[in-house]
Every structure is written in structure tokens, then in C-alpha cells.
Amino acid sequence: MTTTETSVVGVPAAAPTRLPFAKAINAGLQAALAADPKVLLMGEDIGRLGGVFRVTDGLQAEFGTTRVVDSPLAESGIVGTAIGLAMRGYRPVCEIQFDGFIFPAFDQITTQLAKMHYRSAGRVSLPVVIRVPFGGGIGAVEHHSESPEALFAHTAGLRVISPSSPADAYVMIQEAIASPDPVLFFEPKSRYWEKGDVALGSGPYGAGEVPKTSAADLTTLNRAVVVRPGTDLTLVAYGPTVATALKVAETAAAEGTSIEVVDLRTISPLDSATVVASVRRTGRCVVVHEAPAFYGVGAEVAAQVTEECFYQLEAPVQRVGGFHMPYPPAQLEHDYLPSLDRVLDAVDRALSY
Amino acid sequence: MTDTISASPVSEGTDGAAIPAGDPSADVFVRGADQDPGVVRLLAPDGTRTTDPAFDAYRRRVAHLDVAALRGLYRDMVITRRFDDEATSLQRQGELALFAQAKGQEAAQIGSGRALAAQDFVFPSYREHGVALTRGLDLPEILHLFRAQEHGGWDPADFNFHLYTLVIGSHSLHATGYAMGVQRDGLVGTGDPDKDTAVVAYFGDGATSQGDVSEALGFAAVNNAPVVFFCQNNQWAISVPTSTQSRVPIAERGPGFGVPSVRVDGNDVLASYAVTAEALERARSGGGPTLIEAITFRTGAHTTSDDPTRYRTRAEEQYWEDRDPIARLEALLRAEGGWDDAFATEVQAEADALGVRVRDFVHALAAPAAATMFDNVYATEHAVVTAERTWFTDYQASFDDADGSHR
Numbered sequence: 001m002t003t004t005e006t007s008v009v010g011v012p013a014a015a016p017t018r019l020p021f022a023k024a025i026n027a028g029l030q031a032a033l034a035a036d037p038k039v040l041l042m043g044e045d046i047g048r049l050g051g052v053f054r055v056t057d058g059l060q061a062e063f064g065t066t067r068v069v070d071s072p073l074a075e076s077g078i079v080g081t082a083i084g085l086a087m088r089g090y091r092p093v094c095e096i097q098f099d100g101f102i103f104p105a106f107d108q109i110t111t112q113l114a115k116m117h118y119r120s121a122g123r124v125s126l127p128v129v130i131r132v133p134f135g136g137g138i139g140a141v142e143h144h145s146e147s148p149e150a151l152f153a154h155t156a157g158l159r160v161i162s163p164s165s166p167a168d169a170y171v172m173i174q175e176a177i178a179s180p181d182p183v184l185f186f187e188p189k190s191r192y193w194e195k196g197d198v199a200l201g202s203g204p205y206g207a208g209e210v211p212k213t214s215a216a217d218l219t220t221l222n223r224a225v226v227v228r229p230g231t232d233l234t235l236v237a238y239g240p241t242v243a244t245a246l247k248v249a250e251t252a253a254a255e256g257t258s259i260e261v262v263d264l265r266t267i268s269p270l271d272s273a274t275v276v277a278s279v280r281r282t283g284r285c286v287v288v289h290e291a292p293a294f295y296g297v298g299a300e301v302a303a304q305v306t307e308e309c310f311y312q313l314e315a316p317v318q319r320v321g322g323f324h325m326p327y328p329p330a331q332l333e334h335d336y337l338p339s340l341d342r343v344l345d346a347v348d349r350a351l352s353y
Numbered sequence: 354m355t356d357t358i359s360a361s362p363v364s365e366g367t368d369g370a371a372i373p374a375g376d377p378s379a380d381v382f383v384r385g386a387d388q389d390p391g392v393v394r395l396l397a398p399d400g401t402r403t404t405d406p407a408f409d410a411y412r413r414r415v416a417h418l419d420v421a422a423l424r425g426l427y428r429d430m431v432i433t434r435r436f437d438d439e440a441t442s443l444q445r446q447g448e449l450a451l452f453a454q455a456k457g458q459e460a461a462q463i464g465s466g467r468a469l470a471a472q473d474f475v476f477p478s479y480r481e482h483g484v485a486l487t488r489g490l491d492l493p494e495i496l497h498l499f500r501a502q503e504h505g506g507w508d509p510a511d512f513n514f515h516l517y518t519l520v521i522g523s524h525s526l527h528a529t530g531y532a533m534g535v536q537r538d539g540l541v542g543t544g545d546p547d548k549d550t551a552v553v554a555y556f557g558d559g560a561t562s563q564g565d566v567s568e569a570l571g572f573a574a575v576n577n578a579p580v581v582f583f584c585q586n587n588q589w590a591i592s593v594p595t596s597t598q599s600r601v602p603i604a605e606r607g608p609g610f611g612v613p614s615v616r617v618d619g620n621d622v623l624a625s626y627a628v629t630a631e632a633l634e635r636a637r638s639g640g641g642p643t644l645i646e647a648i649t650f651r652t653g654a655h656t657t658s659d660d661p662t663r664y665r666t667r668a669e670e671q672y673w674e675d676r677d678p679i680a681r682l683e684a685l686l687r688a689e690g691g692w693d694d695a696f697a698t699e700v701q702a703e704a705d706a707l708g709v710r711v712r713d714f715v716h717a718l719a720a721p722a723a724a725t726m727f728d729n730v731y732a733t734e735h736a737v738v739t740a741e742r743t744w745f746t747d748y749q750a751s752f753d754d755a756d757g758s759h760r
Contacts, residue, residue, distance in 0.1 A: 040537075074571065076564060080565060080569070082530060085531070085533055086530075090537070112520070120508075121503060121729055159735070181735075270736070272736075
């Protein structure tokens with residue numbers, strides 16, 4: 001997106017604009033930077049280069065080096081200084097270059113960022129966003145394809161969200177920035193180049209002002225969404241696997257099976273009400289994510305569905321995810337990732353009961 | 354460790370000779386580091402003022418401290434130590450879960466703390482009770498944390514004094530980020546002493562081994578952030594000497610990052626004040642960060658869970674007790690006519706009153722209601738916390754009799 005194009009943000013668009021996923025995030029960041037001088041971007045190579053995926057392209061040129069900050073190559077330092085900036089009243093948005101590079105910052109995120117509000121008895125809030133390009137499927141070398149979201153969802157004090165479409169990405173990044181609580185924002189990097197309709201001018205910063213909305217208005221931080229209605233089975237996904245789930249539903253429809261697809265959008269909190277309402281109607285549930293199934297988000301979904309839908313369930317909840325191993329060499333990732341066929345296989349298993 | 358106590362030039366540790374890491378017997382820092390002629394000292398251990406012209410610039414920074422001000426510093430240090438002693442006793446009586454003593458480090462803390470301006474912001478570690486005093490925090494408030502009744506205990510914004518940080522070194526980055534925020538607020542180099550703002554991070558010798566401290570030095574340097582890193586090298590990180598953390602004096606780490614560094618006698622309250630005042634002025638005026646290594650000694654244990662007799666000698670403790678910061682300032686006051694019985698009695702009475710107040714405060718601290726543990730996990734409602742709180746409240750209520758009483 002060029003600066004000229006993003007300058008329309010703030011004026012509700014008459015018609016949706018078609019944007020790639022990465023550009024939609026860029027537009028959301030631009031809207032927040034333009035509306036609130038306290039919003040800052042920090043990260044490695046995000047300034048002149050615009051980030052290795054160009055998500056921050058053009059933003060340093062527009063907002064300057066003190067607001068779009070090329071940081072030293074130290075993830076703990078990025079998050080640790082973001083905490084200090086937030087204490088001083090700023091709203092830092094940190095980019096972790098790749099999922100596998102987040103662990104140097106794991107201590108600052110889980111020990112400091114997540115706990116500050118609690119240990120200060122509510123006196124200190126840290127509105128810090130940590131953007132993480134995550135997931136595989138792009139043929140990358142090691143440490144560039146991981147899905148560590150469950151580690152953060154398991155940490156109280158953090159919100160963990162993941163958009164699946166450009167439209168959601170544009171609004172969700174703004175809601176993350178508007179959140180008084182820290183947010184881990186997992187961006188499905190394999191989807192960065194997928195285009196979709198984006199309603200520029202929507203979202204908390206879309207009107208060009210510092211939002212006055214309360215957190216309860218931040219819908220995508222709290223609510224899952226049914227992205228395709230169906231009656232025979234509920235397929236739960238988030239981030240990169242929502243596209244897979246929609247293809248599965250389409251394929252299954254051709255075979256006469258009606259699948260409802262739920263996009264979680266938020267992993268912490270988990271909108272179990274939406275999932276449960278769906279499964280109570282369909283009686284069957286399959287959960288799919290790229291992260292290893294073992295102790296994964298799907299395990300929590302399965303447990304909650306089992307607790308809440310015991311009498312409606314026609315089959316055990318099926319999980320489809322990565323295997324319990326380090327992310328394999330990319331030449332093998334096609335067999336590691338939950339593919340259309342593997343999800344269909346799980347659907348068949350659920351329907352066989 | 355040898356029994357002979359002698360001044361050991363720090364260069365002994367840097368000559369490449371085979372000193373087994375972590376072997377206290379070869380330690381060059383534990384004792385005598387304060388004798389390095391490069392260490393800024395304005396008061397000798399006997400309380401006389403030093404005359405080395407190399408420190409004249411620092412001397413000028415304390416020239417305005419008259420007898421009343423010196424008495425104030427003395428009073429601060431005595432009060433801090435009394436708090437320390439009372440809290441330690443309370444832990445021994447089972448009233449506190451833990452306590453981390455500042456004993457022996459009062460000069461480093463009071464000297465640096467009294468150099469701060471109201472608008473400056475402090476990120477302490479967990480034994481900065483003296484600094485807390487200088488920031489206006491009522492010392493008993495610190496004991497919420499050590500009674501395990503709260504994780505914090507005060508509002509950092511009320512005192513420009515952040516909560517204690519127990520994971521060592523983490524807050525050096527928070528201080529640096531906060532200082533980067535001060536820069537963006539335009540509160541550096543304005544020339545207005547009521548506006549220009551500095552940030553101070555306190556940590557110990559052990560924390561300098563944490564990557565976060567190195568990252569903080571790097572981030573602070575490249576951002577020219579108005580932050581002062583105040584390291585109290587108290588010789589021991591629980592049971593291991595400073596030589597286990599570093600083969601060079603800690604202050605030598607700063608220049609590699611482009612951070613000016615200074616070593617100061619941390620048991621000399623005037624020198625601690627002077628070097629901090631200089632570093633704060635550099636930060637506030639736009640000159641960037643400074644690393645201060647204050648050489649001191651914790652005469653108490655690491656915490657009340659520790660037993661220093663297992664790793665250090667009585668001789669070493671005696672060496673440092675002979676350099677006690679409070680006795681040193683008392684000697685100066687006596688020599689310069691600042692001491693009389695009335696003053697001594699007054700300070701003693703104030704310390705006694707604090708002791709009573711600390712005990713009363715702790716005894717009155719009630720355990721929080723159980724359901725409050727669900728408070729403030731998030732600033733906004735989080736469905737999981739809400740659901741679990743509801744479940745827990747109902748669960749607790751299920752034990753109540755119909756008349757509302759608890760079985």
C-alpha cells in the first residue's frame with residue numbers, strides 16, 4: 001500500500017478495498033499511528049526495510065524514526081523496553097521477526113508483561129502488542145515456521161489472538177492496540193499475500209481519533225465467529241487453518257456433508273460459548289491448528305466441548321494438528337501440516353460414529 | 354580465601370593468570386576492591402574527608418551539603434537500618450515469608466536516592482529500602498510483599514518508584530524503555546531543572562550476568578536514553594562472589610557499550626551522592642546513560658533464607674564492618690561539629706518509633722479475601738477469569754449453611 005492509499009484511512013470507505021493480508025495489517029497500523037501519537041512500532045528491520053514481510057512498509061517514512069523504531073537485534077530488549085515505554089504512557093507495537101525468534105523475549109513476556117497488572121494490584125496496565133508472523137507452509141528454514149501460541153495462551157495476563165482474513169486483520173490489529181491488556185497478535189504468514197475486502201475506516205482507530213470505546217467493544221478480542229454455517233459438524237480453526245477449514249467444508253458439501261466453520265479469532269480468552277452453541281446443534285466437532293496437537297489449543301477446545309456438550313455429542317472431538325516434534329525441514333512440511341486430506345479424514349472419523 | 358586482608362588491585366584479575374572461575378580463594382573483588390585508587394571516595398573509612406584532587410569535581414557536587422543536610426543523610430541511613438533490623442526480626446518470628454536486607458548498603462542507597470529529583474523515576478531491585486525512603490514511600494508498605502500478602506504494595510506513580518522486581522536484571526530494560534519514553538515526551542535537555550527527567554535502575558553484581566542488563570546497556574547507549582544504571586556490587590550474589598559473575602570490574606562493562614562508567618565507594622554516602630548527581634545531570638541534559646558501580650557489602654544475609662557463614666569468613670565481614678557507612682558519617686559529623694546528644698537522641702527516638710510502627714503494621718496485615726486472587730489478572734474482562742471466579746465463589750458458598758454461617 002502506498003502512503004496515498006493509506007491516507008484515506010479515517011474516512012469511512014464507500015466500498016471495501018481489496019488488499020493483501022499484510023497490507024491490511026499495514027493499514028490498521030497506519031490508522032492507529034495516525035490517530036494516536038502514543039502508538040509506536042518497534043522491531044527488527046521494520047523501518048527502512050518495512051519488515052522482512054513488508055508489513056510496516058512505508059510507515060517509518062510517514063511517521064518518522066522515533067515512532068517506527070528499528071531496534072537492536074534483541075527480542076528481550078524489544079519487549080523489555082516496550083514495557084518501560086508502556087509504563088510511561090506509550091502503546092508500543094513490537095514485531096518479532098519470526099515465530100521461532102520469540103523465545104529470547106519469553107521471560108519478559110511471561111514474567112513481566114503478563115504479570116505487571118496483577119502484581120501492581122491493577123495500578124499499572126501495559127497496553128503492549130506483540131506481532132508474531134507464525135506458522136509454516138512457506139518453505140522456510142528452521143525456526144521460521146513455528147506455532148507457539150499455546151505457550152502464551154497458557155499464561156494468564158496475556159490476550160492471544162490470530163486473524164484469518166485481511167478484513168479481520170485490519171480491525172483486529174487496531175483492537176489489539178486499543179486493548180489495555182497486552183496482546184500476542186499471531187499473523188498467519190502463509191496468508192500474507194492472500195487478498196480480501198477490507199473496510200478501511202472501520203475499527204477503533206478508523207475514525208482517526210483515540211478510541212473512547214471500552215474493552216467490551218473490542219469484539220475480536222473476545223468473540224469467535226461462524227464463518228460458514230452448517231448442520232452436520234463443527235470445524236474449529238484459527239489463523240492459517242481457517243482457509244483450510246473453509247476448503248474442507250466446500251469439499252464436504254460436494255459430498256453432501258454440511259460443515260459449520262468457526263473461526264476462533266481469539267485463543268485467550270476462548271469464546272467457548274460460540275463453539276458450544278455450534279456443537280450443540282451439530283453434535284460433532286473437529287479442531288484444527290498447525291501447532292502440535294499434544295497439549296495444544298485443540299485439547300482445551302475438546303475438553304470444553306466435552307464438558308458442555310456431553311449429551312449432544314455423537315462422536316469424540318477430533319483434533320488435527322502438527323506432530324510432537326520440532327518443526328520438520330520444510331521439504332517435509334506438507335506432510336506435517338494439517339492438510340485438506342487430513343482434516344477430511346478427521347471429519348470422516350467423526351461422522352463414522 | 355586467605356586470612357590476610359589486604360588491598361588487592363583489581364588488575365590482578367585481568368592479567369590472564371589462571372584464576373579458576375568461582376574459586377573464592379582467588380577472588381580479587383571480595384575484599385579490597387574499594388581500595389582501588391580509581392574508586393571515587395570523598396570520605397575515608399575513618400570519616401575524614403579525602404583530598405585527592407582527582408575527585409575535586411565530585412567534591413563540588415556535595416559542597417552545598419551543610420550540617421543539616423549531612424544530618425539528614427545520617428538520619429535516613431539509621432532509619433533504613435532500623436527498618437531492616439525490625440523486618441528481619443519479624444521474619445524470624447514467622448510474621449514475614451521472607452526478607453531481603455539492605456544492611457551495609459545504606460550509603461549507596463541514600464546517597465544516590467537523595468541525588469534524585471522529584472520527577473525522576475526509579476526501577477528498584479528488591480533490597481532498595483533506602484532508596485524507597487528517599488522516594489517518600491512509607492517503609493512498612495514494603496512488607497506487603499515480604500508478608501506474601503501482595504506482590505507489590507504501592508502505586509509506582511505516587512512515588513516515581515516502581516515495584517520491586519525479583520527476577521534480577523529484568524527491570525534494567527523497563528528503565529531503559531521508560532527513559533526512551535521520557536525522550537519522546539521532550540523532557541531531556543530542556544534546561545529546566547523541574548522538567549528534565551532521568552531514570553535510574555538499581556541492580557546488583559549478580560544481575561550483571563543476565564542478558565537483559567547487557568541488552569539494556571546496548572539499547573540505552575544507541576538511544577542515548579536518560580538512564581542511570583546503579584549497580585550495588587555487594588560482593589556476593591547469594592553464595593557466589595563477584596568474580597563468578599565477571600573477570601573484570603563491573604564498571605568496565607559500560608565502555609564497551611559506549612556507556613560512561615564510574616566506580617564509587619558505596620559505603621561513602623557523599624561519594625555515592627556525587628557520582629549519582631553527575632550521572633543524573635548527564636542523563637537529564639541529553640548526555641545519555643551512565644553505569645555506576647558502587648562497591649559495598651551486604652553485612653546481612655542475601656535474604657532471611659540464606660546462611661552466609663557457609664560461604665564467607667568472619668574476617669571478611671569484619672573488614673566491611675570497619676567500613677560501616679553509618680559510623681563513617683557519624684565520625685564526619687562529630688569532627689565537623691554536627692553531632693550532639695540531642696541529635697543522637699532524636700534520631701534514635703525516630704528509629705524506635707518506626708520499629709514500633711513496623712511491628713504494628715505487620716501484625717495488622719490481614720490475609721486478603723480468597724476471591725480477590727481473581728482481581729486484576731487483566732485490566733479488562735476475560736471470559737476465563739470471569740468463569741473461574743464465578744465457579745470459585747459458588748464453590749465457597751456451597752460450604753455455607755442455610756443461615757449464611759460457615760461450617
